[in-house]
Amino acid sequence: MSNNSDLRPEAIIFLAADEDTKQVVREAHALARAPSPITILGAAGVGKESLARAIHEWSGRPGDVTVLDCATVQEDELFFCLDTVSPLVLKNITQLPPIFCTEMVRQLITNEPSRVRIIATSTLNVDPASAPTMPRQLINYLQTIQLVLEPLAERPQDLVLLVSRFLEEANSRYNKHVHVQPEALPFFLALNYPENVATLQQLIERTVAAAEREAIVTTEAIELAAERESLPRSLIDPWAGLSLQQELIVHERRLIRRALERVNGSITKASRLLGMTHQSLSNKIQSRHPELEAVRSPPKARKRIDVLTNPSDL
Numbered sequence: 001m002s003n004n005s006d007l008r009p010e011a012i013i014f015l016a017a018d019e020d021t022k023q024v025v026r027e028a029h030a031l032a033r034a035p036s037p038i039t040i041l042g043a044a045g046v047g048k049e050s051l052a053r054a055i056h057e058w059s060g061r062p063g064d065v066t067v068l069d070c071a072t073v074q075e076d077e078l079f080f081c082l083d084t085v086s087p088l089v090l091k092n093i094t095q096l097p098p099i100f101c102t103e104m105v106r107q108l109i110t111n112e113p114s115r116v117r118i119i120a121t122s123t124l125n126v127d128p129a130s131a132p133t134m135p136r137q138l139i140n141y142l143q144t145i146q147l148v149l150e151p152l153a154e155r156p157q158d159l160v161l162l163v164s165r166f167l168e169e170a171n172s173r174y175n176k177h178v179h180v181q182p183e184a185l186p187f188f189l190a191l192n193y194p195e196n197v198a199t200l201q202q203l204i205e206r207t208v209a210a211a212e213r214e215a216i217v218t219t220e221a222i223e224l225a226a227e228r229e230s231l232p233r234s235l236i237d238p239w240a241g242l243s244l245q246q247e248l249i250v251h252e253r254r255l256i257r258r259a260l261e262r263v264n265g266s267i268t269k270a271s272r273l274l275g276m277t278h279q280s281l282s283n284k285i286q287s288r289h290p291e292l293e294a295v296r297s298p299p300k301a302r303k304r305i306d307v308l309t310n311p312s313d314l
Contacts, residue, residue, distance in 0.1 A: 014047065014054040015165055017157035024147050025051075031145055032058035037118040039093065039126055039142045042149035045196035048121040051149065052089045055119060065089055070096040082107050086116045093120035093142060098133040105137045118142075152196040153189070159200070160185050166201050170208035178211045184219035190226035203231055210234040229254065253289045256281070265297035 016025045031038060032055045040048040049067060056065045066081055067089040078100060081088050090096070096104070108118065124130040126142045152159055163185060171178055193199040207217065210233070217235045225231065225238040229250035232238040255274065263269035271281040285292050 014051050015161055017161040018155040020150060021155055021158050024149060028055050028147055029058050033060060035117060036144045037141060038145045038147065039120040040147050040149065041122055041125065043151050043196060044123055045198035046149040046151060047197050048149060049089065052119040052121060056087045061087060067091060075100065079103065082116055088116050088118055090118060090120045093122050094124045094126060094131040101134050101138050105135050109137055109141055152193050156189055159188055162197060162200060163188055166204040170205050174208050176208055176211065176213045178208045178215045180217040181219055184217060184222050187219060187222040187226060192231060206233055207235040211236045249288065256289060257292055257295060260292065260295045265295055267296055
C-alpha cells in the first residue's frame with residue numbers, strides 16, 4: 001500500500017498515490033505561483049475544491065480561499081469578491097448566469113488585468129458546447145490552464161491511500177482503533193461511489209462512529225457492501241437497513257438509465273434493449289422512476305389522421 005513517504009512534498013496537502021493524480025498534483029504545484037487562472041475539471045466529489053485550496057497553499061499568497069458557487073451566487077456578492085478577494089474559487093463555473101459572464105469579461109479581461117487569482121471548477125468541459133451562453137472571451141480565459149481529476153474508481157492507488165487516511169482521522173476523532181483487514185483493501189474498488197471521495201469519507205466516518213473501539217472491518221463485510229446497489233450506513237454491519245425490494249428498485253432504475261443513455265433517450269429503443277414494451281417502460285418511468293423523465297426524449301406528437309366516412313365530405 002502506498003503512503004506519504006513515496007510522494008513528493010507538494011502532494012502532502014492533496015493526497016495522491018496514483019501516477020496520473022501525482023502528475024496533476026505536480027502540474028498544480030508548478031503553476032501555483034503563476035497569476036494565470038486555473039480551471040479544475042472532474043466529476044462531483046473527486047477533490048476539485050481540495051486541489052484548489054492546495055494550489056492556494058502552494059502559491060504563498062496571504063489570506064484564506066473564498067469559495068462561491070456559480071449556480072447560486074448573488075450579483076453583489078460575486079462582484080464584491082472580484083474586486084477585493086484573492087484567491088477566488090468559482091465552483092460550477094459553467095452555471096454562471098449569462099448576465100454575470102458579460103460583467104466578468106469586463107472586469108477580468110477588458111479592463112486592466114485583474115489582481116484577483118481565479119480558480120474555477122466544473123463537472124463539465126468549459127467550452128461552447130457545455131456553456132453555450134458564456135462569451136468566447138471568458139471561455140478562452142478559463143481555458144488558459146486546465147487540470148483534470150479522474151473519478152475515484154479510476155484511481156485505485158489513491159483510493160487505498162484515502163481509506164487509510166480517512167480511517168486514521170476518524171479514529172482520532174472518536175478515540176478508537178478501528179482497522180480494516182489488509183486483504184480487504186482491494187475490495188473497496190468494487191464499491192459504488194456516487195460522490196467519489198466525499199462518499200468514501202462519509203462511509204468511513206459512519207463506520208468508525210458505529211463501531212466498537214477495537215473493531216475490525218472484514219473482507220466479507222466489504223464484499224457484501226459491494227454487492228448492494230446502495231451503500232450501507234456502515235461497513236461494520238453491511239446487512240443493516242438492507243431491503244431487497246429497495247435494492248431491486250435501485251437496480252432497475254440503474255438499468256433503465258443506462259438503456260436510455262445508450263439510445264439518446266428513446267423510449268422505443270430502450271424498451272427493446274430491456275425486453276419490454278414501449279408502454280410498459282413508459283409506465284414504469286412515470287410511476288416508479290419519475291427522475292428519469294429528464295433522461296428520456298420528449299414523446300413525439302402523433303400525426304392526426306382524419307377518416308372520411310361520408311362521400312359528401314369529399
